[in-house]
Amino acid sequence: MNHRMNDQIVLKRTETVQGERNIVFPTELPPQTVMGCVRGVESSWQRPTNADPVEWDYKATLSFLLCQDIRKDDRLDLPNLGEFVVVDARPGRRFLAVTAIQKKRGAE
Numbered sequence: 068m069n070h071r072m073n074d075q076i077v078l079k080r081t082e083t084v085q086g087e088r089n090i091v092f093p094t095e096l097p098p099q100t101v102m103g104c105v106r107g108v109e110s111s112w113q114r115p116t117n118a119d120p121v122e123w124d125y126k127a128t129l130s131f132l133l134c135q136d137i138r139k140d141d142r143l144d145l146p147n148l149g150e151f152v153v154v155d156a157r158p159g160r161r162f163l164a165v166t167a168i169q170k171k172r173g174a175e
Contacts (some may be wrong), residue, residue, distance in 0.1 A: 072102045072132060077144035094141075101137070104130040105145060114120075125169040127151050137165050145153040 078101050081093045106128045112121050127145060132138055141153045143165075151167035158164075 072104050072130075074103050074146060075102050075131070076101050076105075076146070077127075077140040078137065078143060079144065079150075080138070101131065101135050103135070105148075106130055124169040126153070127167045127169070128166040129167065131165060133158055133161070133163055135163055137163060143167055162164050 078099045080096045080099075082096060083091050084094050085091050087131070108128075109116060109126045111122065112123045124147070127148070129145075130175075137143075137153060137156050139153055139156055143151045143153060145151060151169045153165055153167045155166040156163060
């Protein structure tokens, strides 16, 4: 399979910072634009028992070069698809394989 790294993806990451009195709080780092390949997006839905809104799940499979720093719990803003959360990032032989999900409720 031929992977073209021509999709511009915005990477958003938070890190924890220790403030005064040893209080730890999250801060958002500046967003970065990385190049990757959106290999596919799958959608599924379910209606929980005794619940009115339908829950939608979108699962994106992406590839990045091994030099890219993509971690679990990073947020990726995919073009025309919205924001996804990284649930798995595995280095392969040639590429970094990333799985990210997006959840929606009702008719969003």
